[in-house]
Amino acid sequence: MTRLIHLSDLHFGRTDPALAGPLxxxxxRQEPTLVVISGDFTQRARPGQFEKAKAFVEAIEAPVLSVPGNHDTPLYxxxxxxxxxxxxxxxxISRDLEPTFETPDLRVVGINTVNPFAWQSGKLSARHITRAMEHFGEDDGRLRVAVLHHPLQQPPTLDKPKTRGAKAALTALSAAGADLVLSGHLHNAQAVPFTQVPGVLFVQAGTALSTRTRGTPNTFNQIDLKPDGALSVTVWSATEGDGFLPGPPLSYEKGGTGWVLKGQEFASAPLRARL
Structure with a gap:
């Protein structure tokens, strides 16, 4: 079985030191096929913070694919x-800002959405999307995953700049056969089909290590691809004294109208959409 572990917003320089070891x-223990880190390794992109982030990444035993976040460029x-x-x-971390990863069941492409000239807001250009589409190639049955820091969809009430080019990017990614988009930046966990393109599943990771939790626990995502093509998304949350514990998995299957949540657990699940 293909398993992805999705981390984001580690923010070394402002972390809870008790969480790194348990994480x-x-x-x-989950023996992932790939660990994805969708940006914000550091709080202020300082050398000492990057050294701590580097040590953490090197301690991960599985392959790692990462993209930078806005906090990974100097602010001042x-x-x-x-x-x-x-x-x-x-x-x-990596000289490759837009890495790729492949297995017989999986194609993953990283997209750098950081805009150094507008520190908070992300952007996507036609070049980014063209490259992702080229990597996905023809439909060969593999799960196609795009990884980026800034989300392509967010609640209208959220006071954060929206990602420039998000609508065009979603249309293009959907046309290219993308199944899944992993992102961070907002420090909350979600798993829901995109409103604009329900054939693409939007999986948002919370912050795995930072003290900037914004009222939610420290979390990371586990994504499992089942032999029948279904996906399950499990959020692991930090707890007092017990390290990280899993929540109830949400299972999605892809139908003619896009990704559909199986069963009735959606109404009470911790990943209920905030959109």
Whole structure:
């Protein structure tokens, strides 16, 4: 079975130090095919914060695919942010800002949505989407996953800038056969079909380690691809004294109208859409 572990918004420089060890042990026990980290490794992109993030990533025993977040570019050092925004990220995490990963059941492509000139808001260009579409290629039955930091859908009441180019990107990703989009940035967990393109499942990760939890526990996602093509999404939450514990899995199957939640657990599930 193909299993993804989805982490986001680690924010080294503002983490709960008691969580890193339990998180690494929990990930190891799940034996994932791939660990995805959708940005914001650091709080202020400082060298010491990146060193801690690097040590954490190197302790993960599975393959890791990551993309940068807006916090991974310097905020106050304008010279670096405008001329070499990813220098520290490349040294500590990965020189590839838009990596790819493949197995016989899976195609994953990272998309860099960071806009160094507008620190909070993300953006997607035609180049980003064209590259993702090329990587997905022809439909060969594999699960197609796009990974990006900024979400392509968010609640209208949320006071955060929306991602520029999100609507066009969703249309293009859907046309390219994307099944799943993983993102972070908002520090909350969700799993719901996109309103615009219900054939693409929107999975949002909370913050795995940061103290900036915004009223929710520290969480990460486990995504399992079943042999029949169904997906299950399980949110693991940090608890007092017990490390991370799983919530009830939500199972999705893809039909003619898009992804459909199986069963009646949706009404009380912790991943209920906030859109």
């Amino acid at each position: 690494l042990r929990t990930i190891s 050092n304008l010279f670096m942010r405008w001329l070499m925004p990813y220098a520290r990220y490349k040294r500590a």
